Amino acid sequence: MNLYFRLFWLFVWRIRHCNRINFLDTSKISYRALPLDCDINLHLTNSRYPAFMDLARTHMIAEMGVMKKFLKLKWLPIVNASELTFFRDIKPFEKFEIETKIVGWDEKYFYIEHRFITARGLHCIAHVRGVFICKGKQVPIQELVNAAGHFDAAPEMPPEVAKWIAFLQVKKQQNLAPKLRNVA
Numbered sequence: 001m002n003l004y005f006r007l008f009w010l011f012v013w014r015i016r017h018c019n020r021i022n023f024l025d026t027s028k029i030s031y032r033a034l035p036l037d038c039d040i041n042l043h044l045t046n047s048r049y050p051a052f053m054d055l056a057r058t059h060m061i062a063e064m065g066v067m068k069k070f071l072k073l074k075w076l077p078i079v080n081a082s083e084l085t086f087f088r089d090i091k092p093f094e095k096f097e098i099e100t101k102i103v104g105w106d107e108k109y110f111y112i113e114h115r116f117i118t119a120r121g122l123h124c125i126a127h128v129r130g131v132f133i134c135k136g137k138q139v140p141i142q143e144l145v146n147a148a149g150h151f152d153a154a155p156e157m158p159p160e161v162a163k164w165i166a167f168l169q170v171k172k173q174q175n176l177a178p179k180l181r182n183v184a
Contacts, residue, residue, distance in 0.1 A: 023150035026101040027060035043089035056098040075132040084126040104157040
C-alpha cells in the first residue's frame with residue numbers, strides 16, 4: 001500500500017529535514033493524490049483522508065521536536081473521535097497540502113484541526129480528539145503539554161470544536177444510558 005511507503009519516507013527523510021514549529025503553530029505537509037488514493041468517482045477517496053491525517057499528525061509531532069522524546073517515553077497517540085467536512089473533491093494527481101494544528105485541550109483530550117488545501121482552495125476541514133497512552137494508561141494532558149515545552153494555559157476552544165465536543169457528550173449519554181438502565 002502506498003501509505004506505507006509514505007510513512008517510511010516520512011520517517012527516513014521528511015522528519016530529518018522538517019521545520020521547527022512551536023506547540024500551537026501550524027504544521028504543513030504536501031502530498032499528491034495518486035491513482036491508488038482515488039476511488040471510482042476519480043477523486044481522493046473518503047477513507048484516505050484519515051490516513052493522510054495520521055501522517056500529518058506524525059509530521060507535526062516531529063516539527064515540534066518531541067518525536068524522540070515521546071518515543072523514548074513510549075507514549076502512543078490514540079484517536080478517540082473525528083469529524084470531517086468535505087467542500088470539494090481532490091482530483092487524481094492533484095497536489096494538496098495538509099495544515100495541522102492543535103486548537104486546544106481539556107482535562108482529558110487534545111483537539112487537532114486538519115485542513116486539506118490545493119491551488120483551487122479549501123477541500124476539507126477535519127477535527128480529531130485524541131489522547132496519548134503509555135502501558136495501557138492515559139498520559140495526563142498537562143504532562144503531555146509540558147513535555148512538549150508549552151506551559152501556558154490552553155487557548156480558547158474554537159466555537160465549532162466546542163459544539164462538536166457538546167455533540168459527542170450527547171451521543172455518549174444517549175448510547176450509554178440504555179445500557180446502564182438494563183444493568184440496574
